Amino acid sequence: MAPVKKQYDYLVIGAGSGGMASARRAASYGANVAVVENSRLGGTCVNVGCVPKKLMWNAASLSESLAEAKGYGHTVEHKGFSWETLKEKRDAYIVRLNNIYGNNLNREKVDLIHGTARFVDNNTIEVAGELYSGKHILIATGSYPWIPPAPGAKEFGITSDGFFDLKSLPKKVAVAGAGYIGVELTGIFHYLGADVTFFIREKEFLRSFDAVIRQSIMAEYQKAGIKIVTCSSITNVENKGDNLKKSLSITVDNKTTGTQSVLEGFEEIIFAIGRKANVEKLNLEATGVTLNQGGHIVVDEYQNTAAPGILALGDVCGVAQLTPVAIAAGRKLSDRLFGGKADAKLDYSNIPSVIFSHPTCGSIGLSEEDAVEKYGKDNIKIYQSKFINMYYSMVEEHQKQHTIYKLVCEGKKEKIVGLHIVGRASDEILQGFAVAVKMGATKADFDNCVAIHPTAAEELVTMR
Known part of the structure; x- marks a missing residue:
């Protein structure tokens, strides 16, 4: 076997959101770090996920707004939409982000190893014929979409x-x-x-x-x-x-x-x-890493796999598959491994998420069904409000969209264990309310907050 080319404190396989966040946090503590990546920096989110998706959603939402502008007195002549122009600008923006990721690694003295990583043992990987070892090795290779086996x-x-x-x-x-x-x-x-x-x-x-x-x-x-x-x-x-x-x-x-x-x-x-864990090329058979029935890597609450020294986080683990989750877990992990914070770990409860639908929607905590199953129907109280956002008061009837807010409360103190919102700007509204739910807010806490008027979100603090 060839000699090890270089030894690292931390080898990170995958330059997506979680891997990059963990690598950079580890480097900030003085660790000797390398990131292995066989594609563009930034992973799914930056290249074929959240970021370009949001740009496309913005374009679609502008089409909605142009159609609604007439109701507000604007004379709008919509001469068409150029997918080609948007794609060119979107792709250029993504390239800029790729470069920013690369510059961040250079600035923080994190080595970038181009190629596909393959485990040799629990402490060694092979990339393009070269061997690298790590005291800790993180698998953050994400997931990939698949196509069913139907003919054609x-x-x-x-x-x-x-x-x-x-x-x-x-x-x-x-x-x-x-x-x-x-x-x-x-x-x-x-x-x-x-x-x-x-x-x-x-x-x-x-x-x-x-x-x-x-x-x-x-x-x-x-x-x-x-x-x-x-x-x-x-x-x-x-x-x-x-x-x-x-x-x-x-x-x-x-x-x-x-x-x-x-x-x-x-x-x-x-x-x-759906998506599958990106593990096929890692040669996990050479390690003690185990997979569950869904093909995802099994980890404990501290992101440890069954193999000593090998860790995993993000979509490859199949839990709460969201970019901010991977970032937060990656930073907590490096805090534990290199920052002297022995108990650092991500709390996977009450993670907010939004859907960039039309209108947007989002939630944090338990659904009504899950809350009833966990606490019992008699211990759950639901508050719900359905209305038409003031924005739509000036547009045509067929253009109006409903806004619906729902609070799922538990126990005599009516602790909010679920918050679900549908309607214009739900993606922005949810972030602030998610902080309150994460802190254990009750319905009384919401009631004690003076409403901002006129807004849609004021309904969340005035429900009866």
């Missing part, structure tokens, strides 16, 4: 990653997947002018969220004219077009009725049906 799906379909490679806006597009990624991409396509059909396997999408979010967003999408095919399973995809322009024929089984139908004329089909 892989040949003619794309994933959410491929969405960002599209060179033009497809006129007719299919999206498959009932999670937040599918919901977000469906909204973006629709409000940018595509004819979109959304395929989901059950009767509702966003099934891990509270019913008020599931039902409200589905109602708004249907009202907006988005075609939602429920209880559907795509069993075949054919291309009846040519290499220059696809014309996809999609065969769908309805598991409720047992019938089969064929829908035609799609230029693209995007599968957003």
